[in-house]
Amino acid sequence: MNPHRRTTLKAATALGAAALLLTGCGAADMTQQASPYADAAGAKTVTLSVQSWVGAQADVAVAKLILERELGYRVDTVQVDEVPAWDALSQGRVDMIMEDWGHPDQEARYVKDKKTIVPAGEVGVIGHIGWWVPKYFADKHPDVTDWKNLNKYADEFKTAESGGKGQLLDGSPSYVTNDKALVNNLKLNYQVVFSGSEAAQITQIQRFAKEKKPFLTYWYKPQWLFEQVPMVEVKLPKYTDECAAKAPEAIDCEYPTTPLMKFMNARFAKKGGKAADFLKNFKWDAKQQNAVSLMIADQKMSPEAAAEKWVADNESVWKGWLPK
Structure with missing residues (x-):
């Protein structure tokens, strides 16, 4: 992970963090793995980038379950390394990075200069x-x-x-x-x-x-x-x-130590409807994230099963993420 960038977090602060096992960062060829559902105009579809550390996998698993069950979206996931994920997000091959540990160079390029990516709020976890x-x-x-x-x-x-x-x-x-x-x-x-x-x-x-x-x-x-x-x-x-x-x-x-951030494709941020609103609202703390991560990494539950259990036990938390 670091964790996490996970990383050389230059002038930005960042949280440290976990890969699919509480997670690190997995390699992927985005030309092969880009989802046909990413940036699909008019379709109730969302494509989430999955980083390799388990904390990020926990984020995605819970978000995916709620998007599908509560909001009726088709959710596709793509595993990609942390730096290539920025390029994929800029090009609309994925709609969302759920957990970034600080990449000031990429942020300057895509958020400030190209304006193809926008910040989507804090994950709620402080990384070190x-x-x-x-x-x-x-x-x-x-x-x-x-x-x-x-x-x-x-x-x-x-x-x-x-x-x-x-x-x-x-x-x-x-x-x-x-x-x-x-x-x-x-x-x-x-x-x-x-x-x-x-x-x-x-x-x-x-x-x-x-x-x-x-x-x-x-x-x-x-x-x-x-x-x-x-x-x-x-x-x-x-x-x-x-x-x-x-x-x-x-x-x-x-x-550095920093709040972990979410980033969204700029077009998706404007046209993603309730899915975009929900993902901006998604925010939990380290204890909540670790509860899901522990089920995945230590108890060897699938991300889907871990998300099911957490969602069943924490309705009062995730209900607050749903669009009004």
Whole structure:
């Protein structure tokens, strides 16, 4: 995910977050996956972009169920990486990105300059990306939570994949992160190792925790995994707008914290009727999102089944999202 961009969230603030498993970001060829229902004039259809982290999948699953059941729409979903999703949204190949962790460059291009995309309100979740170690390790070595001491522990974080250096565990290579730049610019004796996906990263973290092994990982809040594996954040150099404005390879400060945002195709925002109004109204908090994410990622329920359960139990919440 980060999470999340998930990411180099330059002069914007952003929340950290979860992929289809609480989710990261999945690759997709939009020329093959663009829905025939996207931007279909006069049709009661909606196409939602699904990011790969489970939090975003939870957003889409719940929105899809309510759009279909309560408002009578046909909803199609398309999985696409976080940056290509902006191009797909601009071109009307999808109507909505339900959860964005901060892409100021894309926002400047499509929202401010081309005006083909419009903001559609906050998701309601505050995201934060960072580096984390397990609490059981931080309790024994409290100074590990200061980045200046990370080299002291590099040998303890080594793995077979990290080439003699400490391992910084990342998720999907498709995530836009600052980690390689941070390792280089802060002169840390670490190697960024990609697990391949959010789900694979979660599995790796759970395995480390079960064996009480030390680990350092890129991760994000909100995320249900913190309930199973308590983690403590490593403090990186303080975030500043000046740092965020640097070239990606020159970043040397922590990730920002920001409200997660929704974005909508500009034409759909004007002509999408009740569907567009509902999606603008859609807003829930981290606890609510994590409840659905946990069902998907940990309890192995399908997104549809998880959405069914949450919707059945939370009518007072989602009723308020329906257009008046």
